[in-house]
Amino acid sequence: MNKLAIKIGLLFFIIILIVETCLFLFLYRNLVNTRVEEELTALQIRGDSHRDVLEKHGDETTMEHVVLMESEADTDVLLTAADKTVLYGSADLNSDMEKALMEPSASGEDWKNSPYIWTASPVRDGEKVKGYVYMFKGTDSIQSMISRLNDHFLFIGTVSVLLTIIAVFFLSRIVTKPLLKMKEATERLSAGDFTVKLQMHRNDELGELGASIQKLASDLEHLKQERNEFLASIAHELRTPLTYIKGYADVAKRPELPPAERSNYLTILSEQTSSLSRLVEDLFELARMDQLSFHIEKEKTEIRSFLRKTVEQVQAVLADKKMEVVEDFPEDKVYLFIDLARFEQVTLNILDNAIRYSEENSAITVKVREEHHSVKIAFSDEGIGIPEKDLPHVFDRLYRVDKSRSRHSGGTGLGLAIVKEIVEAAGGTVRAESSLGKGTSIIIEFQKESKA
Ligand SMILES: Nc1ncnc2c1ncn2[C@@H]1O[C@H](COP(=O)(O)OP(=O)(O)OP(=O)(O)O)[C@@H](O)[C@H]1O
Ligand SMILES: [Mg+2]
Incomplete structure (x- = not known):
């Protein structure tokens, strides 16, 4: 008991x-x-x-x-x-x-x-x-x-007390046994054992509680697995540039090296370190978002002029690749409640991809549509596209379609993860559509009620 x-x-x-x-x-x-x-x-x-x-x-x-x-x-x-x-x-x-x-x-x-x-x-x-x-x-x-009555009452009293005790015994077993099982399960959970199996074939509140604990266990296991994978990929991401840095630094140290070559190696070193620090900054950004410690300061913003201003910032890169941005905006003003700095980061990350994964002389179309309940913003490029099997993963952290090529072009696979994090924190949704060799669209949607 x-x-x-x-x-x-x-x-x-x-x-x-x-x-x-x-x-x-x-x-x-x-x-x-x-x-x-x-x-x-x-x-x-x-x-x-x-x-x-x-x-x-x-x-x-x-x-x-x-x-x-x-x-x-x-x-x-x-x-x-x-x-x-x-x-x-x-x-x-x-x-x-x-x-x-x-x-x-x-x-x-x-x-x-x-x-x-x-x-x-x-x-x-x-x-x-x-x-x-x-x-x-x-x-x-x-x-x-x-005295006969007394006898009867005594008898009935004794019987009902006995029955009560028996009933109470069984009742308390029925109620407390599953509770004890769940207590053990949660103790094992907190000790880090996620292989909890709570078989409770009942459809009352206790059954629901058991199911929630079971779900919690599998969620935790999933999280643990994800965290391990994430840590492994971070280690991998860091190791490669660090090996380069070490290698180039060793070469640059050689006293007999002509100054021109040394300066060449030092430039590579500087590039590698800045890409490393960009990676660390992005990781830090994501970690902060995970803790929900970043707060969103929303402002009512006219979205067309906001997009125009942001595109202006990448004009130099666009011109470099002889690319252009085509606006497909409605005639009327479209308002959204957004955090300007965050949403600028979202737009820049998406434009950065569109430019990076496109050939020269292509165009990027930015489309804004106001519907009855929602506002849609779509960025479509005419670039290399994303294979169908990779499409569901492009918003995952550190996920890149072509690892070697992306490394060469400096990508770390965090851009879209940050986009997703910010858009969802603001109450919107983001998805990708793509056809290989033809181009990619990233579509952001905000419900108007959420005033995102
Ligand atoms: N517009 C696009 N066209 C083709 N592939 C894309 C496009 N956008 C993203 N991808 C693919 O999805 C992957 C993930 O994109 P993401 O922006 O998250 O990372 P990244 O661009 O590699 O690195 P980062 O943005 O962190 O510098 C990219 O590596 C690329 O393979
Ligand atoms: Mg990117």
Whole structure:
């Protein structure tokens, strides 16, 4: 047994005990009182009928007759004169009967202490009372009924207490056993063992709780796996440029090296270190977003002029590759609530990809559409495209389609992961469409209600 089971058990037990006791007390009082009253009424009726006879025929034979009748029954009768001296009796006068004679009328109140209950019926001659008919009945029948009742109550009480204990035992097992199982499971979870299996075939709240813990376990396992993969790829990402740096630095150290060559190596070193620090910065950025410690400062922004200004920033790179950006904007102004700095980063990352993964002389189309409930922004290039099997992964951290080529062009595979993180934090969605060799579209969508 455990603490919870004992608590639930005790609570149930006490409640049931209280209910049973109240019920028994109520029944007990009612039954006994009714019984005494019934007996008294019957006695009174019998006495009254004797009295009626005696009022009509007050002679001694009738009195003897009445007494004779009662001597056969389990009741007794005393016939007294007006001053309560006993004339005839079906039983010998005893002290309890004498006490009764002193009192004015019927009494059943004292049935617990007295061996009798009794009634008195005055015999009248016109207005004048000429005697009394006292009827007595022993209380032993009531007492025995009460003791029978007590026995019953004791029996029922014992049985129900036993039943309660059994019920409580099973109930607490049914409730607390799964709880204990879940407690063990969560303890194992926090100790880092995610292979928790909680088989609970029940469709109540406990079952739901079990299912949530099971889900938590598999989520945690997934997270752990993801984290391991992520760390492995970061290590890989860092190792390659570091090997280069070490190699070039060793070469550049050689004293016999002509100055022109050394400066060449130093340039490569500087390039490699700046790409490394860019990688570290991006990772740091993502980590900050994960902690949700970056806060978004939204402003109402006219999206067309915002996009125009951002495209302006990459004009030099565009011109380098003889590329151009085509605007496909609606005529009316389109407003969105966005964090300017963050959204600029999103746009630049996407444009950077579109430029990097396109041939010279191609175009990038930026399309804005305001629909009933949403605003869509699509960036479409005419570049090399993304193979279908890689399309679902391009938003993953450190994912690149062509590792060697991307390394050559300096990509780390974090750009789109950052885009996704920012857009989703602002309540929007982002997806990619692509056909190999024809081009790629990155489509961002904001619901208007979310005022992203
Ligand atoms: N417009 C595009 N056309 C073709 N391939 C793309 C395009 N955009 C992304 N990709 C592919 O998706 C991968 C992931 O893109 P992402 O922007 O996340 O990383 P990256 O460009 O390699 O590096 P980073 O942006 O961090 O410098 C890229 O390596 C590239 O293979
Ligand atoms: Mg990129």
